[in-house]
Amino acid sequence: MIPGLNARALxxxxxxxxxxxxxxxxxDFHKPEAPDxxxxxxxxxxxxxxxAPGAGGEAQRFAFGEEIPDQWWALFHSEALDRLIxxxxxxxxxxxxxxxxxxxxxxxxxxxxxxTLFPSVDAQGSVTRExxxxxxxxxxxxxxxxxxxxxxxxxxxxxxxxGGGRRxxxxxxxxxxxxxxxxxxxxxxxxxNIVTAAVKEASxxxxxxxxxxxxxxxxxxxxxxxxxxxxxxxSLADVLAQKAQLAQTRATxxxxxxxxxxxxxxxxxxxxxxxxxxxxxxxxxxDLHLPQELPVSLPSSLVRQRPDIRASEALLHxxxxxxxxATANLYPQITLTGNYGSETTNLSNLFGQGTSVWNLxxxxxxxxxxxxxxxxxxxxxxxxYDQASAQYRETVLQAFQNVADVLRAxxxxxxxxxxxxxxDAAAADTLDLTQKQFRLGAVNYLxxxxxxxxxxxxxxxLVQARALRFADTAALFQALGGGWWNRGGK
Numbered sequence: 001m002i003p004g005l006n007a008r009a010l011x012x013x014x015x016x017x018x019x020x021x022x023x024x025x026x027x028d029f030h031k032p033e034a035p036d037x038x039x040x041x042x043x044x045x046x047x048x049x050x051x052a053p054g055a056g057g058e059a060q061r062f063a064f065g066e067e068i069p070d071q072w073w074a075l076f077h078s079e080a081l082d083r084l085i086x087x088x089x090x091x092x093x094x095x096x097x098x099x100x101x102x103x104x105x106x107x108x109x110x111x112x113x114x115x116t117l118f119p120s121v122d123a124q125g126s127v128t129r130e131x132x133x134x135x136x137x138x139x140x141x142x143x144x145x146x147x148x149x150x151x152x153x154x155x156x157x158x159x160x161x162x163g164g165g166r167r168x169x170x171x172x173x174x175x176x177x178x179x180x181x182x183x184x185x186x187x188x189x190x191x192x193n194i195v196t197a198a199v200k201e202a203s204x205x206x207x208x209x210x211x212x213x214x215x216x217x218x219x220x221x222x223x224x225x226x227x228x229x230x231x232x233x234x235s236l237a238d239v240l241a242q243k244a245q246l247a248q249t250r251a252t253x254x255x256x257x258x259x260x261x262x263x264x265x266x267x268x269x270x271x272x273x274x275x276x277x278x279x280x281x282x283x284x285x286x287d288l289h290l291p292q293e294l295p296v297s298l299p300s301s302l303v304r305q306r307p308d309i310r311a312s313e314a315l316l317h318x319x320x321x322x323x324x325x326a327t328a329n330l331y332p333q334i335t336l337t338g339n340y341g342s343e344t345t346n347l348s349n350l351f352g353q354g355t356s357v358w359n360l361x362x363x364x365x366x367x368x369x370x371x372x373x374x375x376x377x378x379x380x381x382x383x384x385y386d387q388a389s390a391q392y393r394e395t396v397l398q399a400f401q402n403v404a405d406v407l408r409a410x411x412x413x414x415x416x417x418x419x420x421x422x423x424d425a426a427a428a429d430t431l432d433l434t435q436k437q438f439r440l441g442a443v444n445y446l447x448x449x450x451x452x453x454x455x456x457x458x459x460x461x462l463v464q465a466r467a468l469r470f471a472d473t474a475a476l477f478q479a480l481g482g483g484w485w486n487r488g489g490k
């Protein structure tokens with residue numbers, strides 16, 4: 001053991017303790033307060049939406065303050081949808097990428113923690129072949145050759161007296177939080193997109209089925225008009241008008257089929273499969289159950305639940321810590337170094353008596369003049385914090401807008417569905433009556449064509465209105481954060 005080694009260890013220990021007891025410059029981060037509001041919309045919402053007959057027409061009650069289940073899509077009571085989402089959560093490259101980004105952030109934090117909180121210790125060994133001249137020692141001659149063996153342990157430690165290192169760790173922890181909430185955001189977006197795409201597929205299938213039914217009815221009507229023409233009860237213009245009406249209706253079918261195929265392709269990619277290889281279920285509106293109880297988080301809870309808000313808050317925290325890092329760089333930096341080893345010209349005696357060498361040192365770095373660099377960097381860090389603060393406020397405003405928009409859509413679209421159901425029923429009755437009157441010659445063919453167009457439009461709009469109720473419900477769960485905080489292990 002070298003003389004004074006215990007004393008050196010004591011000094012190092014005391015200085016390490018001093019570094020942890022030192023001050024931490026820069027601002028201490030505090031979570032932003034939630035907006036002081038009690039409602040999402042200025043005008044009050046009804047306790048429940050209106051009801052309409054048929055799939056998607058059930059009344060929905062707003063349950064304010066109730067918890068959102070983490071698997072909120074299960075409220076649609078569709079095993080096919082549940083299976084598709086399980087597949088996506090397992091195979092989605094989007095989630096795999098987000099998980100990898102989170103792992104990277106955690107490893108960077110672990111690496112920096114080791115650098116900041118602990119001294120670096122390195123073992124070093126070397127062998128050199130040297131020739132030196134005796135003239136350096138007052139003995140002129142040809143000099144000597146020797147081989148020098150060295151083995152040593154080097155220790156260095158930067159004292160974090162002003163907390164720059166701890167602020168750096170704080171910034172990295174905030175980035176871990178950010179990547180964690182980015183993962184939750186990707187999870188929520190993925191599940192919401194799957195539900196929305198499944199609802200769109202169900203809507204398109206219903207629209208295609210309705211269009212084909214209308215085409216079939218118009219083909220029969222064309223046969224009837226043709227018979228009447230041959231018997232002299234209808235003109236050639238009536239036959240041509242019916243053919244044109246049928247052609248127009250048939251022309252609406254290919255775009256719907258194209259959109260259905262593209263929606264299926266989207267579902268395949270969302271589940272991590274190639275469009276040509278995906279084994280996807282088919283979705284029908286009548287197979288989906290519209291949730292009648294809608295849990296709505298309180299406004300004061302929204303900022304703790306939305307992943308995008310929490311991610312923005314984590315970035316705000318990170319920029320706050322970086323202000324501390326930039327501030328600490330304005331103050332002195334102290335580094336302790338130590339070296340202990342052995343040096344000899346005989347390898348067999350490398351750790352023998354009298355071969356030990358050691359040194360102990362301390363370095364002080366006090367910034368004096370950097371052309372305004374350090375002060376400018378601190379000012380830039382403050383500006384970055386101000387930017388992150390503004391972005392956080394914007395994210396909160398947009399989140400409240402999302403919820404308010406969806407709540408209003410749920411109410412308004414329920415009313416619209418009721419009205420559209422009445423319009424569809426009226427159009428169907430009108431068409432039936434007009435067809436009977438046309439057969440009896442009580443109305444002209446123009447009246448029949450108008451009745452057919454109105455019925456076709458009303459039926460398609462009814463399908464779209466029903467699908468919109470399901471899409472609105474999925475949008476509400478997404479706008480409120482998706483219930484990730486109720487997932488096991490969170």
